[in-house]
Amino acid sequence: MKKEFYSNGKLLITGEYLVLDGAKAFALPTKFGQNLMVEKGKNQEIKWTSYDSDGSIWFEDTFSFADIINKNISEEESSKRNTLIEILHESYLLNTDFITNSEGYLVTTTLTFPRNWGLGTSSTLINNIAQWLEIDAFVLLNNSFGGSGYDIACAQNNSPILYHLENGKPIVEKVTFEPEFHENLYFVYLDKKQSSKTAIASYYNNKNENLPDNILTINSLTKEVLNAKTLREFATALEEHEAEMSSILELQTIKESLFPDFDGIIKSLGAWGGDFVLVISKENPTDYFKERGFETIVSYQDMIL
Known part of the structure; x- marks a missing residue:
């Protein structure tokens, strides 16, 4: 059967x-x-x-x-x-x-x-x-x-x-997450497959003594992301989250390392440095990323259940 x-x-x-x-x-x-x-x-x-x-x-x-x-x-x-x-x-x-x-x-x-x-x-x-x-x-x-x-x-x-x-x-x-600004959200594939096992091992090797404070900060920013009513509030919370994780991991953000001239917010997702990033942009960013060799850009509506 x-x-x-x-x-x-x-x-x-x-x-x-x-x-x-x-x-x-x-x-x-x-x-x-x-x-x-x-x-x-x-x-x-x-x-x-x-x-x-x-x-x-x-x-x-x-x-x-x-x-x-x-x-x-x-x-x-x-x-x-x-x-x-x-x-x-x-x-x-x-x-x-x-x-x-x-x-x-x-x-x-x-x-x-x-x-x-x-x-x-x-x-x-x-x-x-x-x-x-x-x-x-x-x-x-x-x-x-x-x-x-x-x-x-x-x-x-x-x-x-x-x-x-x-x-x-x-x-x-x-939780409920139905942002009115979903048309400004895109997922861009960086074409650099990351190993979750390797990323986790690296995180544990670099864990710092400020972990309890780091967790409180990230929890607060997660709440702000969920409660954001406007694109600006959402973008600001994710930008602060990216900066906080950059400091914790001692790594450049993806925007700093790959897209410093992009007019918008870029947020790493999951293991830093590979797979997809979340892009927040007032205009459709497809041309920008394709000009730089990144061919896979998926809208929020096409990606999220």
């Missing part, structure tokens, strides 16, 4: 990095996501095929149940294969029935966004697997990839969320 599951992609608007330490993060689920389809298989194995949004296969392999139970990974194998075996092994530990009571599976995943966009290839996969096996997606994430879990919350919700960790537990609050 065929089963199908779907999870939303994500964009983290405020609270990047500090969400790992309890800061409140504002995040938006996207209209793009990932499907997972499961059919009955055989031979005590899983045949896995992953499709990109253009229909091309970006991963294809077969795992025996023994590979999953024993977490058979090696440096000689592809990192994608090893990562998937690790996720499936942790899934098995949370629900052994999916191996012990099955003859095998045919699994197909399909992204509705280009894989390099960074909208949550891993988080949508983990949430889909968790739905399939009826296990806790946050626990599965914690046991495999690690991270704050805001992306899992976006995968599961069809509205904007405010997210934080309380004693390590995810707290998800649905």
